[in-house]
Amino acid sequence: MLHAAGPLLTVDVSTQTSERTAIDTVLERFIGGRGVGTALAHERVPFDADPFGPENSLFFTTGPMQASTMSFTGRMNCTGISPQTDRLLSSNAGGFMSRNFAATGNAAVEITGQSDELLIVHVTDGGVEFEAVPELEDATVPEVTTYIDETHGLSSEHVACIGPAGERRVRFASIMTTESRAFGRGGLGAVLGAKNVKAITFDGDSSPDLEVPSIQMDVHRDAATSDHIMKRQGTTSVTDLANEVEALPTRYFSELSFEGVEGINGDAVEDRKYTRGTCSACAFACKLPTKDDERGVETEGPEYETVMSFGSNCAVDDIVDVMQSNELCDRYGMDTITCGNVVAAYLASEDEFGNVELIHDLVADIAHRDGVGDRLAEGIERFHEDLEVENWTVKGLDFAAHDGRTLHGQGLSYAVANRGADHMFSTMYAWEYPLVDADDALEPTGLEGKPAVVIEQENARALEDCGIVCRFSRSFMTPDRFEGLFDAEYESLLEVGSRVVTLERHFNSRRGFDRDDDSLPYDLPGFENALDEYYDHRGWARDGTVGTSHATEILADD
C-alpha cells in the first residue's frame, strides 16, 4: 500500500530541541495525514491534556503524493486537541505548503511544549532553527508572511502562521498558510498561539523518492479538461440549490432560505472573480480569487460556507460585504464559518441583522478580544446562555451550511461526527441534494438506511484525509483509481478510514465523551434508533464510546 515516507520530527519549543523518530509502522498502517496524526496523538499526547497546555501537540502530516504532480494533492493535515470542541480534531488546508513540507524529508512534524518567547520555528531538511520574534507580537497574517519573505526569502507558500486571534487564544483561530488558506475548523491556531509559536516555515530539497503510478496523469488530464461548474464558482455553485430546497441557514439558523440570495450566490461570486485560483499541481483550480475595485476589496473566496455564515446567517445580501468579512478573517487568522456564525448569534441577541458595519467591527474585536469580542471569542457553546441565544453547535462546533433539518442524513452526520457539526466529516449532504447527475441520490427526508451510508461516507472521507486527496476529487478519484494509485483493494483502503474514525472516537471517549454528546438542537424522526444502528454498524458500544481494547487492536502491528 502506498503511504507517506519519512520520519516524525518532534520539535519541543519549551527546550528548543528537536529529534527524529522512525514511524514506518504507523505510516504503513495509516497511510499518512489524519490517520497518522490520530495514531501519533494516541502514542504521544495524554488523554486528559489541556488543549492550551504544553502537553498538547500539533501534528502536521502529509500524504504519499505531496511531492508528485498529481491534481487534488496540494493539501496538508494538522491534528491536535481542539480548544473549541475539547476533542481530538484534524483539520485540512490547501494551498502550496504541502510541497515545501514534503521537501523537508519528514512525514510528520510534531510541535509540542510551550515557549517563553514568541517564536518562528524554521524546519528544513538540515534541521530546526528557533527565531525569537517579539516584534511580531500582534502581527496580522500578511505582516508575518511579509516579514518572513523579507528576512528569509521564503514566500508565503513555505509558511504556516497565526494572526492576533491565535495569539489571544480565540477558540476558533486558524493556522493560515499561503495567506488565504486555513487549517480552519476547531481552533488549532489558538493551540499554536498557546505554544507561543507565531509561525513555522518549511523548506528543503529532500522530498521522498516515491514512484506514483501513471494513473496520476489520467486524473490530472480529466481535471484539466472537465467543464465542472466548480471551476467557475467553486463551492458557491451550490448556493441557489441549497436555498431552493430550504437548506441554507439564515438569520442565525432561524430560517432555512434567504430572500437576498441573488446578491451572494455563485453568480455573484463569479462576477467578482478576476483570475483562476488553485492549490499546488491541481488542474481542477476551483479556488476563487475575487476583488471589487470600486470598494477596494480583494480576497480569496468566499466559499459557500462563508456565504452562509457571513451572508444569509447575518442577513447580508451583498457579496462584497461578505468578501470583506472573509478578508478580515484571513488577515486576523480565524475560521470564517465559526466567526460568521458567532457574529450572527450576536446580531440575533441585539436584533441587528444586516448591520454590516457592526459585523466588520465585531470581527476585529473578536480577533483582539476587545469589548464584547472577548466573550464572543469563546465560541457559541460557551457564550450562548449569556447572550440568551440558542446553542447551534454539536460538541462545541457550530453548524456548517447544509442544514440537517432538511437533509436528515446530514443531520445524523452532524450529530455523530467526531469533529462536531462539520460538513466535511462525511459530506453526506451531497447524496441528499436533488442533483441531476447523482444516480444514487437519496431522499433528503428520513433516516431509514442512512446510518450505513453515513459510515461509508465517513470512511471514504477519512481515507481521503489519510492519503491527502482533496474532497473535490470525487468525480475523478474513482475506487479503481484509488486502487491503482495506492496499490491496495478499495475495501482495505476504506478499512483504514474506518480505523481512523474509531481511533478518534476512542481518544474522545477517554476524555469522557459519549452518546449524550452525539445530539442535535432539533428533532429528527427516528434519531435514537438511527444512533443505535450507527453504533452497531461501527462496532461501538451503544453508549457511543470505544473501549481501549478495541483501540489497542487498531494500533497493534499486524
Ligand code: SF4
Ligand atoms: S480541487 Fe480545489 S481545493 Fe481541491 S486541491 Fe484542487 S484547487 Fe485545491
